[in-house]
Amino acid sequence: MHRGERPMTLTYKGESVTFNMPGWYCDECDEGIHTGKDMKISDRMLNRLKARKEGLLEAKEIRRIRKKLGLSQEIAGRLIGGGRRAFQKYESEDLLPSRAVISTLILLDRDPAGLKELKKRQQSANTEEAA
Ligand SMILES: [Zn+2]
Incomplete structure (x- = not known):
């Protein structure tokens, strides 16, 4: 496994966002392992998507x-x-x-x-x- 970034897509109520997700990735397949710090990136993207979709302030x-x-x-x-x-x-x-x-x-x-x-x-x- 190598440390790197791969595109990840999150969807919330029909709206999607794609971003570079950091993690440890397998050299041969799509498998990846994410640390707590990595997960913060996707949690934040999901919050941004929810704020947008729900008409909250960004x-x-x-x-x-x-x-x-x-x-x-x-x-x-x-x-x-x-x-x-x-x-x-x-x-x-x-x-x-x-x-x-x-x-x-x-x-x-x-x-x-x-x-x-x-x-x-x-x-x-x-x-x-x-x-
Ligand atoms: Zn693999």
């Missing part, structure tokens, strides 16, 4: 909106949802955001002033926690 759109709002990944996860590490995962296609997170991002993209409301609520929640 990772680069999520990143664009977060930056437009001037939020770090950590703060975005706290204010908008998903938790501290969520946006890092959304933006690297390791995790698909919930539709609620997507909807909030779409609305904030259109009207960034809405962010003030979320911050206010977060602040009063923190104050109560501290009291």
Whole structure:
């Protein structure tokens, strides 16, 4: 077996994507073995395909909106949802955001002033926690 890349096609609800899949491949047949790191590549491609097919935001759109709002990944996860590490995962296609997170991002993209409301609520929640 040799380390290499071969084309792999994934299909989700009738839509397909083909990409170069890294792995250990047999020299004589189509057999291949994939490490956990290799599988991350195909998991991400599948997430991208699902996002596209389900009309969710793609990772680069999520990143664009977060930056437009001037939020770090950590703060975005706290204010908008998903938790501290969520946006890092959304933006690297390791995790698909919930539709609620997507909807909030779409609305904030259109009207960034809405962010003030979320911050206010977060602040009063923190104050109560501290009291
Ligand atoms: Zn073989």
